[in-house]
Amino acid sequence: AKKTGRNQVKFFEPTMHAELAKRVRMEGDLRHAINTARIIPHYQPFVDLITEEVVGYEALARWERSDGTFVPPCDFIPLAEEAGLIVELTDQLFRTACRDALSWPAHTVLSFNISPVQLSDRLLGLRLLTILGEIGLPIHRLELEVTESAVIRDAETARIVLDQLVNAGIKIALDDFGTGYSSLSQLSDYKFDKIKIDKSFVANFENSEKQEKVVRAIIALGNGLGVTITAEGIEEQSQLTRLKSMGCHIGQGYLLGRPLAFDFTLPDAKQPERH
Numbered sequence: 660a661k662k663t664g665r666n667q668v669k670f671f672e673p674t675m676h677a678e679l680a681k682r683v684r685m686e687g688d689l690r691h692a693i694n695t696a697r698i699i700p701h702y703q704p705f706v707d708l709i710t711e712e713v714v715g716y717e718a719l720a721r722w723e724r725s726d727g728t729f730v731p732p733c734d735f736i737p738l739a740e741e742a743g744l745i746v747e748l749t750d751q752l753f754r755t756a757c758r759d760a761l762s763w764p765a766h767t768v769l770s771f772n773i774s775p776v777q778l779s780d781r782l783l784g785l786r787l788l789t790i791l792g793e794i795g796l797p798i799h800r801l802e803l804e805v806t807e808s809a810v811i812r813d814a815e816t817a818r819i820v821l822d823q824l825v826n827a828g829i830k831i832a833l834d835d836f837g838t839g840y841s842s843l844s845q846l847s848d849y850k851f852d853k854i855k856i857d858k859s860f861v862a863n864f865e866n867s868e869k870q871e872k873v874v875r876a877i878i879a880l881g882n883g884l885g886v887t888i889t890a891e892g893i894e895e896q897s898q899l900t901r902l903k904s905m906g907c908h909i910g911q912g913y914l915l916g917r918p919l920a921f922d923f924t925l926p927d928a929k930q931p932e933r934h
């Protein structure tokens with residue numbers, strides 16, 4: 660076995676070898692991080708644009724390494740999926756998020772992200788509902804954010820899984836709306852409770868007449884279908900004012916609150932100064 664091992668090494672370019680080694684190390688680190696609960700949700704508020712009240716918090720996963728740096732979710736969620744660790748990681752994140760949400764005001768919603776890969780897991784609903792029941796968070800306080808690509812990739816399974824969740828009374832938000840895929844067929848097929856206009860539109864609509872028309876159209880569509888419209892990625896007061904006047908219901912972004920560790924979501928905690 661040693662011989663073949665040695666021979667095989669020759670097939671790898673040095674850079675490829677390094678890549679592979681890095682990946683193996685990262686996977687081990689990730690496994691360790693999950694086992695020691697180093698990956699936790701941070702929470703970003705979303706705000707009713709009319710009443711200016713926080714109506715909920717979105718859980719955003721953060722991996723805090725021992726040197727105090729954070730690994731962003733785009734670097735470890737796909738890895739967790741490929742390494743078969745996503746179920747364990749999600750259960751852990753979801754359990755923590757539900758427990759944290761119990762101490763928020765009773766009218767606030769916990770919004771939790773589900774990736775495309777997870778929507779092809781037929782046991783997803785069962786697991787989430789079991790955890791919800793164990794923690795005792797009422798179902799109406801939960802909302803799941805799914806992306807359009809999730810709905811399309813494995814349409815049949817995604818529909819079954821979504822149906823289970825919806826029938827159980829869980830609200831579903833369509834995340835990153837307007838990016839990548841044709842969206843209209845999904846909207847007529849599924850009963851979504853919320854549409855989140857992707858932050859790329861929010862970043863550009865003030866400088867682009869075309870993008871502004873798209874944002875207007877999405878808001879009109881939402882109003883027509885009775886779906887709540889959220890705009891994410893609001894960084895400027897002018898964006899907030901414009902979106903509100905366009906009839907957008909809910910806003911989220913650095914201007915309204917950054918993603919922060921759990922303590923900041925407690926009623927007596929203050930958000931740090933806005934920059």
Ligand code: C2E
Pocket residue numbers: 703718719720731732733736752772773774804834835858891892893894911912913914918
């Ligand atoms: P997303 O669901 O679209 O989340 C919004 C992202 O925009 C977050 O990045 C958030 O920190 C960032 N953001 C919020 N406000 C602003 C703003 O005003 N300006 C800008 N430029 N960005 C803003 P983050 O936390 O790095 O998350 C990236 C993506 O990772 C998320 O995109 C989501 O798709 C995924 N993700 C995060 N947590 C989880 C999780 O627990 N499970 C799964 N499956 N995916 C997750």
Ligand code: CA
Pocket residue numbers: 717772804834
């Ligand atoms: Ca999201």
Ligand code: CA
Pocket residue numbers: 834835855857858891
């Ligand atoms: Ca989004």
Ligand code: CA
Pocket residue numbers: 835
């Ligand atoms: Ca996204």
